[in-house]
Amino acid sequence: MGFEPRSVAAYSMDDVGLWAWEDEDSGAHVGYIADEEEGSRMGLAFVRFRAGVNFDFAWPYDEISVVTRGSLTVRTGGEVITAREGEILTQPKGVAGTFEIDEDLEMICVHFPTFARAFGMTLREYKAETDAGREPSGGEAAPRGREWAGGAFDPTRMQVFGPGDVPSWGTVEEEPLSRVGYLADRAEGFPMGMAYSEFARGGVHDLSFPYDEVAAVTRGSFTVRSGGRSFRVGPGRMLYMPAGVSAVFEIEEDTVAVGLHHPTFAEAFGHDPHQVY
Secondary structure (H helix, E strand, O other), X not given: OOOOOOOOEEEOHHHOOEEEEEEOOOXXXXXXXXXXXXXXXXXXXXXXXXXXXXXXXXXXXXXXXXXXXXXXXXXXXXXXXXXXXXXXXXXXOOOOEEEEOOOOEEEXXXXXXXHHHXXXXXXXXXXXXXXXXXXXXXXXXXXXXXXXOOOOOOOOOOEEEOHHHOOOOEEXXXXXXXXXXXXXXXXXXXXXXXXXXXXXXXXXXXXXXXXXXXXXXXXXXXXXXXOOEEEEEOOOOEEEEOOOOOEEEEEEEEEEEEEEEEOOHHHHHOOOHHHOO
């Protein structure tokens, strides 16, 4: 299924439109669902790495990865951190690290800005260059200054988060319980809102957002109804909701999901999410 920027839809690895990086020998695969060319304001990708993959990196954008299978170790800034299934790995722009993959790994990855804006070329142009044996120029970004350092969410270093790291939860509905807990937004120096949501089984929620939202389910499942279509979303699938397009969520089992959106909550609503959640 191709990306539809004005429709609520769920995507899997089978829907990848372009595998921008593929190395069959090492087992490293990065495939995009959408970027600037497809009308997305964020880069939306799936990653699949086989055990034994190891490489250095520093991204020219802020990236959030949600581990949906396996785990990975990252060496960065003198620290060694591990992200496991259901957890979030933050990779701020310009911060160097090394991925060490000890077991087969799958992740949903979202970054801002898009690849095209960060590198000055589309993904297809980049892939054509690398397929021809040329190393494209560009794609560099300086890390944030130390004035942003030191908070629970620190956009100057890589971190791992789980639901237990949410500083405060805001109740959306009492019965069945649904709640949202923000980890980062504009006040933390980040260009995307980043939150966990928990939905109790049996809930029905009619939702519409003033920002483009990507959700990755880490536990449970639900049915989405929007635009005359219905589909089920569970672990390993990427749910995309464009700004202003409504959808009904029917929660079939207790569910936990990571939500990532641009613009931030503060930019969309004019105040910090922690004033609400």
